[in-house]
Amino acid sequence: MKVLVPVKRVVDYNVKVRVKADGSGVETANVKMSMNPFDEIAVEEAVRLKEAGTATEIVVVSVGPTQAQETLRTALAMGADRAILVQTDVTTEPLAVAKVLKALVEKEAPGLVILGKQAIDDDCNQTGQMLAALLGWGQGTFASKVVAADGKVAVTREIDGGLETVELKLPAVVTADLRLNEPRYASLPNIMKAKKKPLETVTPDALGVDVTPRLKTLKVTEPAKRQAGIKVPDVATLVDKLKSEARVI
Amino acid sequence: MPILILADHDNATLKPATAHAVSAAAKLGSDIHLLVAGRNAAPVAEQAAKLAGVAKVLLADDAAYEHALAEPVAALLVSIASGYSHVLAAATSVGKNVLPRVAALLDVAMISDITAVVSADTFERPIYAGNAIATVQSSDPVKVVTVRTTAFEAAAAANSAPVESVAAVADPALSSFVSAELSKSERPELTAARIVISGGRGMQSGDNFHLLEVIADKLGAAVGASRAAVDAGFVPNDYQVGQTGKIVAPELYVAVGISGAIQHLAGMKDSKVIVAINKDEEAPIFQVADYGLVADLFKALPELQQAV
Amino acid sequence: MTAAAIPYTPPLKEIRFVLDHLAGMAEVAALPGFEDASPDMVDSILGEAAKIAENILAPLNRIGDVQGANLGADGIARTAEGWGPAWQALVEGGWNGLPFDPTRGGMGLPNLLNTAVQEMWHSANMAFALCPMLTQGAVNAVQLYGSDALKDIYLPKMISGEWTGTMNITEPQAGSDLAATRSRAVPNGDHYLVGGQKIFITYGDHDLTENIVHLVLARLPDAPPGVKGISLFVVPKFLVNPDGSLGARNQVKCVSLEHKLGIHGSPTAVLSFGDEGGATGFLVGEPNRGLEYMFTMMNHARLNVAMQGLSIAERAYQQALAYARDRVQGKPLGWTEGQSKGIVNHPDVRRLLMGMKARIEAMRGILYTAAAAVDVAHHHADEAARGRAALLVDLLTPIAKGWCTETGQQLASDGVQVHGGMGFIEETGAAQHLRDARITTIYEGTTAIQANDLINRKILRDGGATANGLLDEIAALGGELSGHADEALRVTGAELVAAVHEAKQAVAWVLATAKQDPRLPAAASVTLLELMGVVAGGWQLARAAKVAVERLAEGDGDTAFLSAKPLTARFYATHVLPKAAALRATVVNGSASVMALSEEQLFGAA
């Protein structure tokens, strides 16, 4: 079974982003970029499936700027077999990415697509679900365990009240949550080998996909600062405030 | 055109999250229809009908909807979406799972996790883990949106909207439910807990931490401590919150009998809501607390236990 | 108590800047055999090494300090919690083999790149990083001088890190003075029987690997006295069977572990060889040339210990900076609305932090420049180019070892100072850096030994030609910059010219007085070393500033980063370079006073 893993290049999770003064977005120039952490988990899962003999080939894909090649190389160094960069300088929305991925799935015919459950820049949590919809495949989102066998995949999902297991017909889409696995560090020999693995570049146009954004970002602002606190006279008032004002209990 | 909201429930009770989504929808200024898709979910439809602002409840009762699997529920939503300007859901694990699938099937962009409604087509949503807020506008014919529940009031239960049945649509049969493991009884892990209740030297003994534990269990909270409490042997090391202990940022942090030394604050100052209970009104913890209660903890804690 | 680990963020951007613009990564990558070291490969490697430093090694730094290494009842040294898996991560990642021969399992990458990786590992956890450092040193010695048989047996496993290496030089009576070495080796068929006691052996025993390969200095029965009669031997902890499997336990016993001021996590062993007749050892290279071979290892190790000075300073700096931003003590002078009230805005705290930052960048420039020169000296196609690079390495090694370690200590102390009282408290972690830094001026030759080397072998031996050559080059750069349109560059250039002038006078004085009384330059040696370090640091900051200003003029958009370079250089030029005059005065005027008191007077014989 071939596994396709889309990976996104995002601002590193350790970076405290700063909003641009003109409100047009956040500062990304000269900021450390890394693979989206959820995507690292997705790559790791694919590599484990390959090591277990379930997967035969791992293809990683990134939709983004030329620099996303670094992200793809990282995935190759972790154990993916080849990479495809869908090169675009447009800030792609999840729907556009899902359409690009659909076009690639039609070409590559993977048995499973594993994505991260969300990208830590736009925090959308949409792409996997959208891809499954466009392909007419089943979806196992927020996965904390994935067992693939006999044309099916059992996915244990992290849901609000605990865990839930669903079974999907293959081919299917899975999105990775944090507890699915702990991604490995790439070894030095594998980093060096990754350079020699194939990395193909295509454009959304060549795949026949229009990636023009549908949404308009009017502005980006700093979140509100902490309001000055108050003293409450008694426990009853405190509990009332926590319930009705802060809504945390 | 009316607004459609997907209800979140377990076939017996409506999840409170949905009431928050209803308030968000109310800001859009059209009729609100609530879709309850489930199995034997009539009781849920009844509860939904009570939510203020809901004009109509649609009940799709079918075995395919019992576990809110994304594939059949999305198919159902898409089949009725054409009459609506917006499709909403609370940003719960169900809403986040189903709505993007709906959006893609409708070929529209989706707006996740909104924290404010600016106008019928414009919303605020946090990006970069809440370090920035984006205002986004959609020109799609149907707006598909999930709602961050903490940003909107819950709609009151003061209504009796009609309940209408809608037919199930063909189940794409791509997935099936296997099992669920819900509600762990043990207290959550400190750094992952939504609520943390910590005690300091003011607790006076390890036995007195029981006063915190009973409240924590009622709230599903984790129990933490100041270093002074750890050093005094009241509780084990791994309870320590602070510069040299654990760093936590829960929704609610309750500091009881903790003075608020900077080393302690370093570990909890990013909590969303901070409550301090301390008998010294000059204690520095009050400078960071959203709600401060000047009181003897031995009096306040039993009262708190009763009240929550 | 469970102390939260103090985070370490590898300064990848600084490292990359120095690699590219001061050390000449591109030129190194163009040397024969280094084709793989392309810019994107360098990025990938540094990025992954940074993750290991930050996420695996750094969190173990404090644990190692608190738990230390302990000798078990079974005579085996045990490392701290988590160290075994961390070592395993390095082995699985193939990191130990980075600079070594690909035909023996190495990666064949430049020493320069290895240096950048080592910087991060020493910053993350110096006590731990000593183990890969010494193993790499041992590999170097075997690779250069060992027989093919020795190489076949030992190199693959040492390169992979399955086995570690040590350096067994010091004996109770032979520390700085290796002529006093007493350990002996008696020929016995195809091997030797080694006996004697070695002390202070870093990672002399541990539980990280199944075998340890000791490189031991010892005397043959017929050896001439002094340093000309020392040979080098491989003595494995476990003998190795012909098929590569482990055989009998050799006669190497860990007698005890030292209790130390710092680097608690690093086991420092007393090793006893041949208690029951003789440990099996194998001669490396030719008899009586051991010291020469060991110096190969030591020169590698000296530059690495110099790196520890930089690394620990970087770690201390990151911690001090974070504290200074958070800690509030009064409203800083000239504070304006919107500025942070942290002590970082007190001018004196700034002075401390700038002093750390500027010296750290200076050290990085020196060390990476030296590391690149090592690559050129070994790999350049042109013999003359190799020779020039080798001379530069030889000159820079004692300066780097002496100045970077002394400076590292000073900066670790400054880091404590920024923390105020909290700096003195162990939980804060700032104190550990100071304690750990303290060893760096001692092992691999004390600062005095480096200074002796600088004066005797690097200055007097060639009549000052190499030293003056470098100083002339620095003066030329200073002269060029002193006419620059940029004010910070102008100030830097002028101060650099003045400092070089002082250094040249001091060198001239050494050359002149050595013939009169060798004690005079010896008394001035450490001061001269410091003077040379101060000037070399200024040289590197001036180079960095010049590149940065050029890049800005070319339209490079990273203004915040680049415009800091000339300003940092100017800080150094006005705070550190002026010390050159005082140091020169001490060298020239102060040496006679060093030995002026009689020994009786010193002891106050009254």
Ligand SMILES: Cc1cc2nc3c(=O)[nH]c(=O)nc-3n(C[C@H](O)[C@H](O)[C@H](O)COP(=O)(O)OP(=O)(O)OC[C@H]3O[C@@H](n4cnc5c(N)ncnc54)[C@H](O)[C@@H]3O)c2cc1C
């Ligand atoms: C290097 C270093 C690292 C440190 N790291 C940490 C750390 O990680 N975490 C940490 O917490 N601390 C840390 N500290 C310690 C910190 O400085 C404080 O000493 C500690 O937080 C104080 O704990 P406390 O607030 O429980 O105790 P106290 O400061 O003694 O405060 C007790 C509080 O309880 C109140 N109180 C007493 N009785 C009652 C009552 N009956 N009803 C109501 N209120 C009452 C008092 O008014 C007082 O405000 C560190 C200190 C150092 C030097």
Ligand SMILES: Cc1cc2nc3c(=O)[nH]c(=O)nc-3n(C[C@H](O)[C@H](O)[C@H](O)COP(=O)(O)OP(=O)(O)OC[C@H]3O[C@@H](n4cnc5c(N)ncnc54)[C@H](O)[C@@H]3O)c2cc1C
């Ligand atoms: C933690 C630790 C780890 C070590 N690891 C190793 C190891 O792995 N392998 C190993 O072989 N050794 C190791 N050593 C030993 C280390 O290299 C020696 O301690 C060092 O070389 C100094 O020797 P010494 O201790 O005998 O001091 P001494 O030589 O007695 O020096 C004492 C003082 O006299 C000065 N002095 C001595 N001779 C001269 C001179 N000619 N001119 C001017 N000043 C002089 C020194 O500068 C010093 O200030 C380690 C030591 C320590 C503490």
Ligand SMILES: Cc1cc2nc3c(=O)[nH]c(=O)nc-3n(C[C@H](O)[C@H](O)[C@H](O)COP(=O)(O)OP(=O)(O)OC[C@H]3O[C@@H](n4cnc5c(N)ncnc54)[C@H](O)[C@@H]3O)c2cc1C
């Ligand atoms: C072992 C020990 C014993 C002690 N014993 C006692 C004792 O018996 N009694 C007692 O009362 N206290 C005692 N102290 C406290 C000691 O006096 C303080 O630690 C010291 O005054 C520094 O204050 P601080 O720790 O709050 O550091 P801070 O004031 O926070 O200083 C941090 C850094 O900021 C700098 N800084 C702060 N303000 C300024 C400024 N305005 N301008 C320029 N730089 C500034 C400082 O120089 C320092 O580098 C002790 C401390 C220790 C560690």
